[in-house]
Amino acid sequence: MTPAKLADAVLAAAHALFSERGLDRAALPATTTVERPRNPEHGDYASTIALQLAKKIGLPPRELAAGLAEQLARTPGVKSVEIAGPGFLNVRLDPAAAGQLARVVVEAGREYGRSDVLAGQKVNLEFVSANPTGPVHLGHTRWAAVGDSLRRLLAAAGADVASEYYINDAGSQIDRFGRSVLAAAKGEPTPEDGYGGEYIADIARQVLAEHPAVLDLPGDEAEAVFRNEGYRLMLAEIKASLGRFAVDFDVWFSERGLHDSGAIEHALDTLRAQGHLYESEGALWLRTTDFGDDKDRVLIRGNGEKTYFAADAAYYINKRERGFEKCVYLLGADHHGYINRLRAIAACAGDDPDANIEILIGQLVNLVREGQPVRMSKRAGNVITLDELVDAVGTDAARYSLARSSTDSPLTLDIEVITRRSNDNPVFYVQYVGARTASVARNAAELGLTRGDAESFRPELLAHAKENELLKALGDYPAVVTAAAELRAPHRLAHYLEKDLAPAYHRFYDNCRILPMGDEEITDLHRARLWLNDATRTVIANGLELLGVSAPERM
RNA sequence: GCGCCCGUAGCUCAGCGGAUAGAGCAGGGGACUUCUAAUCCCAAGGCCGCAGGUUCGAAUCCUGCCGGGCGCGCCA
Structure with a gap:
């Protein structure tokens, strides 16, 4: 039951x-x-x-x-x-009805917890979208961990979900990046508005290695090479860093592509047809104040340049035309001013902002090092990158510690603690349950104990209070998955594994001997408990999978 | 000034309008001749920021206030 x-x-x-x-x-x-x-x-x-x-x-x-x-x-x-x-x-x-759950779980295997409650929903999830002008750093990693888990959760709940990374590869930031790499290649100091940091010099060296004669080109051409090649290398590095972090986007969406394909003009046509465009002071505006924005927004500046906002609008309209009825944006608290303007884009395009667009604002990650707050900025030299975090604590610990708390609360990661690789990291506690269940399963096999077929399973034997608690925890799992997906709250899953399932298994393990001792004969109770052990193993593996965390067989 | 988020145990945080508000860490006391002690058990620790309101019932919803974080460009 x-x-x-x-x-x-x-x-x-x-x-x-x-x-x-x-x-x-x-x-x-x-x-x-x-x-x-x-x-x-x-x-x-x-x-x-x-x-x-x-x-x-x-x-x-x-x-x-x-x-x-x-x-x-x-x-x-x-x-x-x-x-x-x-x-x-x-x-x-009835104990028999309760105990049958162990069989349900084992037989469902990887499918246990998956459902079709969100079937038919086509969801676009956009997150990270860090500028390709520098490495992915700690400020992005919360979204990488939470967003990717959310993608897995939505898929598990039956939604048709695509994760996207929007690459800001057009505009002045990327020009500044190109000039910075060029300067580094020439051994000149970083331009005033440029990017510093070691990685710029690394990229300059790589570009020089691949194009030894590049500095002989005229200035503009050389800069273009450094900009384009540097961008390509930077993006590859970003993809590699996220890949190591078990985050893979379904779509890498280029802003430049929007410009080149005429998508922006197309978007302007759509917005014009809806009657929300007007010209003023030589610029083209979108009347977002009709829909709750605090000021109207410029789409095309007086000098003819399209704004970043115009690309945002075009990207949204493009997503909708690709069939996504729900466009979810995961943004940091420093971008919360975007809520109204993004919703206004949807409304100006003739959509329903409450139905078609969803903006999740998460509080920032604070870094503490020896009691001193560490400022996170791509422009500062002293940043912690995703790679450094993964090198220090591993993907599992990093993803788990980022995903286990609500994004509504600021998260304080103490570098000292997470780089110390101490045993009090909760991810180990959860993984340990999986390792224990695997160890029990190995030992059972050695003793010749098997679950037996489903007909011989006697669920009514699982009547101990600790067995009952564990069964109930296992039974909660599917509802936890759907709630986490629907509420866009992966931390609920981590919380369930850590505070509910894991302790329930440990208490069961401590109170209910699973394997026969010494010369003891194998009984139906041993077999029934093995069903329960293996059901726990299934749920731990399934749950950690949705968090992008491994479930090792041995620790 | 306006907007968004937060305020729950010493610290870090869970808590989907339900019964006696929970966990981890820190600190106190216990448990390994047999399945992984990275574990478990016991005790201790609380005007759920404050004040009103809504109702059978509020940490949860509404209003106001106090305290903290973040943001309010023809920047990207």
Whole structure:
């Protein structure tokens, strides 16, 4: 019995009761859920449906609960239903029905937790999109970790999702980058508005190695070579860094491509047709103030140049024309001023900002080193790059520690702590469960203990309190995945693995001996516990996979 | 000034309108002759920033205030 099936049974009980008593079934919700009470005295699962319905139909909640309890108690697998407090329904399951979950999980394998609740949704997820003028640094990594996990979660919930990296390869930043690389190649100091840092010199050396005669070219041509080749090398480095971080984008989208393909003119046509363009002071404007922006935005400057904002608008319209009904942007708190203007772009294009565009603002990552805040800036020499972070702590620890907290809260990463590779890193705690389950499975195989076929599995033997808790934790997993996907909150998954599943397994392990000891004969209980062990292994592996973290067999 | 986010145990943070608000770390006390002690158990630690409101019920929703972070370009 899974929580989802029990919730269905609760709803079915409500339907049965309502038709029996001639109550208005329109008052019933389309779906309902059951909760897991913290207090074990409140049963295995609890429903608040009576409390929610009481007011709608004008019956006292406890009376309604009594009727529901009577119906629900007839459900196979339900052992008892009690009414508590103002009208909670506290449900206990038969141990056999509860224990069957281990089999459900093992048999589903990698599919356990995957669903189709978001089927049919075509979602575009854009994140990182760091300028290709420097390495990916710590300021981007939170989005790399969270965004990529979100992509995996949405896919697991059945959405048709594409992750995209928008490459700002047009405009003045990339020109400054080119001039900086050229200057480095000539051994000149960094231009006033240029990029410093070691990586510029590295790139200059690589360009020189591939084009030994480049400095003999006229200044403009040489600069173009350094700009284009430098850009190519920088982008390759960015892709490699993210690849090491287990982040791979479905689409690398070039801003220059928007300019070259005429997509910007096309976007202007779309916006003009919707009636939101006007000219003023020689510039072309989008009237974003019609839709909540605090000022109108320039699309084409007085000098004829298209603004970055024009490209943003064109990119959005392009995404929509590629069939994405939901365009999700993951931005740092320093970009929250973009919310209104991005939403206004959608509205000006004739879309519904509430339905077609979703902007997630996450707070910044603060770096502390020996008590001193470290300023993160691409222009400062002293930056921590993604590569350095991965070198120091590994992809697993880095991704996990970035994904495990809510993006609404600023995250303080202490360089001293995460580079110390200390044992108190929570990712090890979760991975350790997976390693333990794998170790038990190996030892079981050596002893000749196997789960046996599904028919011989005796789920009612999994009646120990710790087994029950573990089963319930395993049962929660699918709902955790869908909630994390729908709420765009990967940290919920990490939290579940770390605070719910992992401790439940350790307590089970400590209290319930899985393998036979010494000359002990193999019993059905050993086999049943092995099912539970392997089910845990499945969920740990599936969950860590969605976080982009490995689940080692040995540690 | 305006806008977004945050304020929960000493520290770092979970908490989907539900029952007695949770965890990790730090500090105190325990548990390894047999499956990985990177673990587990016990005790201790709280005006959920403050004040109102909404309702059967508020850490959660609404309003105001206080404190902190970030942002408000014909920059990218």
